[in-house]
Amino acid sequence: MTRLAARVRRVALVAVPLGFFGLFFAYPVGSILARGLAPGGHVDLGPVGRVLTDASLRGIAWFTVWQAALSTLLTVLIALPGAYVVSRFRFPGRGLVRAAIVIPFVLPTVVVGSAFLALGFRPSLGAIVVAHVFFNYAVVVRIVGGFWSHLDPQQDDAARVLGASRLRAFRTVVLPALRPALLGAAAIVFLFTFTSFGVILILGGPTRSTLETEIYRQTAELLNLRTAAALSVVQVTAVAAVLVVVGRAEGRHRVALRLRSARDTARRARTGLERLFVGTNLVVMAALLGAPLVVLLARSFATTGGPGFGFYDALGHLHANSVLFVPPVDAIRNSLVFAGEATVIAVGIGGLAAVAVARGRRGRFLDGALALPLGVSAVTVGFGFLIALDKAPLDLRTSSLLIPIAQGTVAVPFVVRTIVPVLRSIDPRLREAAMTLGASPARVWREVDGPIVARAGLVAAGFAFAISLGEFGATVFLARPNTQTLPVVIFRLLGQPGELNFGAAMAASTILMALTGAAVLLIDRVRVARVF
Amino acid sequence: MKRLAVLAVTLTMLAAAATPARAASAPPVTIRLVTHDSFAVSKSVLAAFTRQTGIKVEVLASGDAGAALNQVILTKNSPIGDAFYGLDNTFLSRALGAGIFQPYQSTQLASVPATYQLDAQHRVTPIDHGDVCINYDKTWFSSHQVPVPTSLDDLTKPAYKGHLVVENPATSSPGLAFVMATIARYGERGWRAYWAKLRANGVQVVDGWDQAYNGSFTAGGGNGDIPLVVSYASSPPAAVVNANPQPAQSPIGTMLSSCFRQIEFVGVLKTTTHVAAARKLVDFMLSQRFQADMPLQMYVFPVRDGTPLPAVFTKFAQTTSNPLSIPAAQIGHNRDRWINEWTATVLR
Numbered sequence A: 001m002t003r004l005a006a007r008v009r010r011v012a013l014v015a016v017p018l019g020f021f022g023l024f025f026a027y028p029v030g031s032i033l034a035r036g037l038a039p040g041g042h043v044d045l046g047p048v049g050r051v052l053t054d055a056s057l058r059g060i061a062w063f064t065v066w067q068a069a070l071s072t073l074l075t076v077l078i079a080l081p082g083a084y085v086v087s088r089f090r091f092p093g094r095g096l097v098r099a100a101i102v103i104p105f106v107l108p109t110v111v112v113g114s115a116f117l118a119l120g121f122r123p124s125l126g127a128i129v130v131a132h133v134f135f136n137y138a139v140v141v142r143i144v145g146g147f148w149s150h151l152d153p154q155q156d157d158a159a160r161v162l163g164a165s166r167l168r169a170f171r172t173v174v175l176p177a178l179r180p181a182l183l184g185a186a187a188i189v190f191l192f193t194f195t196s197f198g199v200i201l202i203l204g205g206p207t208r209s210t211l212e213t214e215i216y217r218q219t220a221e222l223l224n225l226r227t228a229a230a231l232s233v234v235q236v237t238a239v240a241a242v243l244v245v246v247g248r249a250e251g252r253h254r255v256a257l258r259l260r261s262a263r264d265t266a267r268r269a270r271t272g273l274e275r276l277f278v279g280t281n282l283v284v285m286a287a288l289l290g291a292p293l294v295v296l297l298a299r300s301f302a303t304t305g306g307p308g309f310g311f312y313d314a315l316g317h318l319h320a321n322s323v324l325f326v327p328p329v330d331a332i333r334n335s336l337v338f339a340g341e342a343t344v345i346a347v348g349i350g351g352l353a354a355v356a357v358a359r360g361r362r363g364r365f366l367d368g369a370l371a372l373p374l375g376v377s378a379v380t381v382g383f384g385f386l387i388a389l390d391k392a393p394l395d396l397r398t399s400s401l402l403i404p405i406a407q408g409t410v411a412v413p414f415v416v417r418t419i420v421p422v423l424r425s426i427d428p429r430l431r432e433a434a435m436t437l438g439a440s441p442a443r444v445w446r447e448v449d450g451p452i453v454a455r456a457g458l459v460a461a462g463f464a465f466a467i468s469l470g471e472f473g474a475t476v477f478l479a480r481p482n483t484q485t486l487p488v489v490i491f492r493l494l495g496q497p498g499e500l501n502f503g504a505a506m507a508a509s510t511i512l513m514a515l516t517g518a519a520v521l522l523i524d525r526v527r528v529a530r531v532f
Numbered sequence B: 001m002k003r004l005a006v007l008a009v010t011l012t013m014l015a016a017a018a019t020p021a022r023a024a025s026a027p028p029v030t031i032r033l034v035t036h037d038s039f040a041v042s043k044s045v046l047a048a049f050t051r052q053t054g055i056k057v058e059v060l061a062s063g064d065a066g067a068a069l070n071q072v073i074l075t076k077n078s079p080i081g082d083a084f085y086g087l088d089n090t091f092l093s094r095a096l097g098a099g100i101f102q103p104y105q106s107t108q109l110a111s112v113p114a115t116y117q118l119d120a121q122h123r124v125t126p127i128d129h130g131d132v133c134i135n136y137d138k139t140w141f142s143s144h145q146v147p148v149p150t151s152l153d154d155l156t157k158p159a160y161k162g163h164l165v166v167e168n169p170a171t172s173s174p175g176l177a178f179v180m181a182t183i184a185r186y187g188e189r190g191w192r193a194y195w196a197k198l199r200a201n202g203v204q205v206v207d208g209w210d211q212a213y214n215g216s217f218t219a220g221g222g223n224g225d226i227p228l229v230v231s232y233a234s235s236p237p238a239a240v241v242n243a244n245p246q247p248a249q250s251p252i253g254t255m256l257s258s259c260f261r262q263i264e265f266v267g268v269l270k271t272t273t274h275v276a277a278a279r280k281l282v283d284f285m286l287s288q289r290f291q292a293d294m295p296l297q298m299y300v301f302p303v304r305d306g307t308p309l310p311a312v313f314t315k316f317a318q319t320t321s322n323p324l325s326i327p328a329a330q331i332g333h334n335r336d337r338w339i340n341e342w343t344a345t346v347l348r
Helices: A002-037 A046-053 A055-088 A094-100 A109-118 A125-148 A153-161 A166-194 A198-203 A211-221 A225-252 A272-301 A310-317 A328-359 A363-375 A378-388 A402-424 A428-436 A441-470 A486-494 A499-525 B002-018 B043-053 B065-074 B092-098 B107-111 B138-143 B173-200 B209-216 B235-241 B275-285 B288-298 B311-316 B328-346
Strands: B029-035 B055-061 B083-088 B125-137 B164-167 B204-206 B228-232 B252-269
Touching: A002 A046, A002 A225, A002 A328, A002 A363, A002 A378, A002 A402, A046 A055, A046 A225, A055 A094, A055 A125, A055 A166, A055 A211, A055 A225, A055 A272, A094 A272, A094 A499, A109 A125, A109 A198, A109 A272, A109 A486, A109 A499, A109 B209, A125 A166, A125 A198, A125 A272, A125 A402, A125 A441, A153 A166, A166 A225, A166 A363, A166 A402, A198 A211, A211 A225, A211 A378, A211 B065, A225 A363, A272 A310, A272 A499, A310 A499, A328 A363, A328 A402, A328 A441, A328 A486, A328 A499, A363 A402, A378 B065, A402 A441, A428 A441, A441 A499, A486 A499, B029 B065, B029 B275, B043 B055, B043 B275, B043 B288, B055 B275, B065 B083, B065 B092, B083 B092, B083 B275, B092 B328, B125 B138, B125 B173, B125 B275, B125 B288, B164 B173, B164 B209, B173 B209, B173 B228, B173 B252, B173 B328, B204 B209, B209 B228, B228 B235, B235 B252, B235 B311, B252 B275, B275 B288
Parallel strands: B029 B055, B029 B083, B164 B204, B164 B228
Antiparallel strands: B083 B252, B125 B228, B125 B252
16 A cells, blocks of 8 residues: 555656646647648658758857857856855855845846946847856856755865865865756756847847747747747757756766755855955955846936936836736736746646656656756747647636746746755665664655755745746736736836836836845745754 | 636636527627737726727737737637737738638728728728837937938938947837838838948947837937937827926927838737627727827827827827838738848848
8 A cells, every 4th residue: 555655656756747847848839849840730851951051040059059058157157156155154144145146037138138238238249148147147056055055064174184175175075066956057057048038139239149039030020930940949959968968967976965954054254265255256246246236226216307216106107097007016916926826836846856856767857858948949838838728628828827837837947956956965874774763754754855855945946936026938928917027017118118117117127126135035034944 | 726716717617608608698798809018008998998888808918019910820720819909011911811800891990091991801900000210319419419310311421320220120010110111212122222321331230129219229218329219200209208207398309201101900800709899899999089099008190080189299299191101012022031131231
């Protein structure tokens, strides 16, 4: 009986996330690709061949890959020291810094693009890369830092005592332990920059296109589904290849570690060098992440008659008599409710998947599959929904239920990638010891894995919540007049002329920033039972 | 939990909708109007329609005009709505070619000039028009003592080097309209040479209207540095309405010789089960009440004769009775090629 129950549990661990993935991703995307590549019922891969032989399309594909690789490399290099600082050192305002770095992640690209232009950036490759680092800094800090804060500092201390240099101790002890988290984070950053849309359009200028912008153009503007499908096949193949490589690399480096409570691993900077290191990183964060945010903040108060709350006021009454108007309070509530639901979906699906990934061999496939949506064009998924989920009871096309589902889908890979490294590194001897002492499997889970996973789950939840708050690509297609979120309101305001509209958009962006910071701060504050 | 309940209710309603209605009295009908993101109407106006007819209207704003249309085309066998509004003359032939509309000749069309009625079969009904024009920042030109350009030719002169920002026609509807303006003005033979000259004169290209107007234009919201922008004839009144305090004069002017006319249409979708209700909505959109509401909601002009314009429009909007234009069929036949040629000329 218990064995049957265990088997049911094992199957459910894989089946639930896989079913979700199949229904809300694979099926719609498959449908739209089929419409493009097999319009008459028989498959014609000719367009795919054309993409690969057409010089300009090949150029687009190549540019997509290398700008993403460059952006990912720089993001990791710049954010890794930052992850170390916020996870290992105690300093005044640490909680605030940890919450604040997530803010860039939720801001609509149109808004950030305008802030970068105001800072003097002109459309160029450099502007694209800097903006990508700005957006994705938090990905590395949250995922890697979240794991780092549980690593036992005594291990590298021991290496230092044994005569290893600081660098050598990092390379031989810390880096191998961090590797799964680092690879997981880098993979997500790569997918994000690979499918980056607004940044490329605004900061790349009209001469630079990527697979993502080209798929959008071919699908939404030209309705050329054949070329769009061919480009999507190239995109999906590239993304899948990257995920397989990363998955292999992660699998090879499984190290059981002694994990500690985050509270035991952080300490004050002791030496001058350490203080300099912490200080430098905080300055980098302030300049890189802070400057564009300050531009938006300043603009939201810069009314014609001098600094004031005029734009915030305008947010409440501008267009108040229009059917598409939502009072700011309602937009905030919509944002919070959808983000809350999306977080529940993401943590539920992602949590189950994480356990399956950490335990089973088939897990690696699941891990890669769930990350795939990050690497596939939003317009492909969106248009896929339209043609695939069109029959009752699955006709969710005009239901507001799709909003948290879409947002949750985007957040699932973060949840998986935050929890899996932690789960994998729990020393199996701990479990075995508990079993030997007579604990049931459920009890082992509750007492050994549970508390650590709960902490990682909270980190993941905070991030999932932030992602959902800022999600725009899917939400703008799905939102109805009464279900508009803050990013949708910002987008609509920016679509209309006049300084009040622009100022009100800046005010709404500032509210979104504050809301994100507060939400992440709050979630980070939730304490789980102390581990060990 | 609540959402699950909502789902359950939705499913029940869907099931109910699938079974033929047995009740004798007509239940209140809800129809869905698929449209673009720029759609707006006063709450009171739409409420009046519901009061008069018992028909509720759900608005589905689904991306820009092109994306919204393509969604309707893709879903024509299992439609997401009953009527589609926001189709313009640059997309008209694609929509008609896809066969998504059913004919309906509203009696209200008697009050609409024939120049707006582009489909003889009345599969689509004109609702409004807007002119895409070059706008200029009055303050910039007077303080820099540069004369305001008056013709498209002027824009290629050294005095305006680097002073014009346009939208990419591949991604922006005003951007496309302005390319059409140059094709209408210089013809198939000359328009690419004109753009080559604009390019040599430092024309800036951005992705969309928002980046051009709010980001690059000196009189937009975001302190840009370019005093000429492709926008609309309604931007000058909009700049007055959406400012606090409202200026006595609009800070923005319109270069009338650059204007290209966009006409927007509504159509009843072929597959709707609410034909009568959708037709009533078309009638209502042509009524004086809806037509008079549009200028301040969507910054477009009514097509119905004798519709009073708001004071800010009569005071600050300059329009031309003779805009540049190209027949819709010709646009439909050539638009993709024109966009590709424009890209090759200006961006490559």
